[in-house]
Amino acid sequence: MENFEITMKSIRSDSVRRITAQAISMGMIIASALMMWKLWMCLSGSDSPVVVVLTGSMEPGFKRGDILFLQMNDSPIHSGEIVVFRVEGKEIPIVHRVTTVHERRNTDEINILTKGDNNLIDDSHGIYADGQLWLERSHIMGRVIGYFPYVGWATIIMTEKPVIKYLLIGALSLLVITSKE
Amino acid sequence: MHSFGYRANALLTFAVTILALICAMASLSDNLNTPSPTSQVQVLNINWFQKSTHGNDEPRAKVGSNLQNIGSIGSLWTPVWCQPRTLQRLIQQVSMTLNISANLQSLFTWNTKQVFVFLAAEYETPKNSLNQVSLWDGIIPSKEHAKFWIHTTNKYRFTDQGSNLRGKDFNLTLHWHVMPKTGKMFADKIVMPGFRLPDEYR
Numbered sequence: 001m002e003n004f005e006i007t008m009k010s011i012r013s014d015s016v017r018r019i020t021a022q023a024i025s026m027g028m029i030i031a032s033a034l035m036m037w038k039l040w041m042c043l044s045g046s047d048s049p050v051v052v053v054l055t056g057s058m059e060p061g062f063k064r065g066d067i068l069f070l071q072m073n074d075s076p077i078h079s080g081e082i083v084v085f086r087v088e089g090k091e092i093p094i095v096h097r098v099t100t101v102h103e104r105r106n107t108d109e110i111n112i113l114t115k116g117d118n119n120l121i122d123d124s125h126g127i128y129a130d131g132q133l134w135l136e137r138s139h140i141m142g143r144v145i146g147y148f149p150y151v152g153w154a155t156i157i158m159t160e161k162p163v164i165k166y167l168l169i170g171a172l173s174l175l176v177i178t179s180k181e
Numbered sequence: 182m183h184s185f186g187y188r189a190n191a192l193l194t195f196a197v198t199i200l201a202l203i204c205a206m207a208s209l210s211d212n213l214n215t216p217s218p219t220s221q222v223q224v225l226n227i228n229w230f231q232k233s234t235h236g237n238d239e240p241r242a243k244v245g246s247n248l249q250n251i252g253s254i255g256s257l258w259t260p261v262w263c264q265p266r267t268l269q270r271l272i273q274q275v276s277m278t279l280n281i282s283a284n285l286q287s288l289f290t291w292n293t294k295q296v297f298v299f300l301a302a303e304y305e306t307p308k309n310s311l312n313q314v315s316l317w318d319g320i321i322p323s324k325e326h327a328k329f330w331i332h333t334t335n336k337y338r339f340t341d342q343g344s345n346l347r348g349k350d351f352n353l354t355l356h357w358h359v360m361p362k363t364g365k366m367f368a369d370k371i372v373m374p375g376f377r378l379p380d381e382y383r
Contacts, residue, residue: 060320061295061360079301079313080356080368097297099315102342105308111342117297117320122337146365148204175186 045072046142051084052152053095057116058082065153068095070142076103077110077137082144085114088129093141096123102134110137207292208364214290220283220355220371222300225332227277230346230379277339279317281355282330288359289324296321297358302339302376304351313354314339348380 040049053066062068070084077083079101086093099122100113111134115122124133158165281300288296299318306312316335321327339346356370 060322061297076311079315080297080299080358080370082358082366099299099318099337101311101313102309103311105310144366146208147361148363 044070044142046070048093048141051093051095051141052155054092054156055094055116057118058095058097059118061117062095062147063149065151065156066147066149067152067155068144069146069148071145072140072142074108077101077112077140077143083112083114084141084144085135085139086141087127087132087139090129094123094127095144096127108137112136112140204363208361211290211292211359211361211364211367214287216285216287216369218283218285218288218357218369218371220281220285220373222282222353222355222373223280224353224376225278225280227379230381277316277335278333279335280330280332281317283328283355285321285327285357286324288357289327292361292364294360294362295323296327297360299356301354301356302351303354303372304349306341306343306345308343308345312341314341316353346378349378350374351376351378 041047043049049070051068051070053062053064053068056064068082068084077098079098082095082097084093084095094114096114096116096119098112099115102111104110113122113124113134123135128135158168279300283298285296285298297318297320299315301313301315303311303313315337316339317333318336319331321329352372352374353376354370354372356368358366358368360366
């Protein structure tokens with residue numbers, strides 16, 4: 001209890017300069033984190049270079065809570081590659097494997113059919129938009145080049161129970177404020 | 182500086198950094214492995230080949246009548262009545278009987294979780310420079326299962342976007358994707374050319 005009182009007193013008696021210095025260093029940390037994220041987005045060519053696996057449709061290869069590293073470039077998409085795509089009208093991106101490819105001559109157009117490894121039927125029955133039979137290049141966010149298990153659980157927990165997210169942010173800011181650095 | 186909070190923070194950061202480093206090293210160790218896989222595919226029998234109601238070509242299983250001397254034992258393996266139909270498009274599923282044998286044991290390292298292997302038919306058409314249709318796939322969970330021989334009909338429909346399959350020459354390519362326990366995934370294939378669909382519908 002005494003410790004807490006002493007800490008509160010010291011915060012109140014701090015000079016404006018010290019608080020400003022702390023705010024600036026916080027700002028620097030956030031800004032450099034954002035810069036690194038943007039750089040990663042640039043290098044990978046995709047809007048979200050890391051995704052978390054949310055469903056079990058690619059088991060036993062990818063389980064819920066794994067994170068996948070994506071890359072997108074202009075090279076042709078071939079069957080067997082694991083791609084992340086977004087369907088019009090649905091918000092959540094889906095990670096499945098390409099089974100069939102029809103690539104047009106002389107243009108960049110491509111028709112793709114995908115299927116989750118753990119699913120019995122391909123995605124044109126239910127996962128694509130109504131009446132859509134093929135995916136095109138514009139739907140694809142990136143192809144999977146690497147993978148880490150389990151790390152994505154932190155994101156899943158924070159998304160599904162926002163309480164924990166606020167708790168974490170609150171605790172971190174408290175730590176920063178009460179530090180003497 | 183010596184409070185519990187700081188020590189916990191330092192420990193956690195250190196642990197995460199070391200973990201990331203070890204995962205990266207595990208992934209890099211996969212590059213030391215030089216795989217030498219082999220495979221062989223035989224098409225034992227191409228069953229009846231008909232135009233479906235939607236105007237696309239696909240090799241189809243024949244309904245009912247006696248299968249004549251198409252040649253081999255394989256034709257008896259595909260009873261038509263037990264092949265599923267897709268009600269929306271009124272298309273029967275294909276039956277092309279295949280004999281697939283492969284030895285993929287050299288692909289497995291200590292960092293390999295599973296190998297996804299599939300067989301695709303690849304061909305060209307006037308409209309499309311490349312068509313790849315997956316006919317069969319499987320998951321190899323461990324090294325012991327990596328040497329296999331399988332006699333099967335094609336798991337997925339062999340169908341084209343147009344009507345180009347009559348007399349079509351195609352390659353059968355065995356692709357494999359190695360999925361690691363952590364890190365970079367890599368893939369490769371063996372191309373087996375020289376297969377051909379019949380010239381006329383049967």
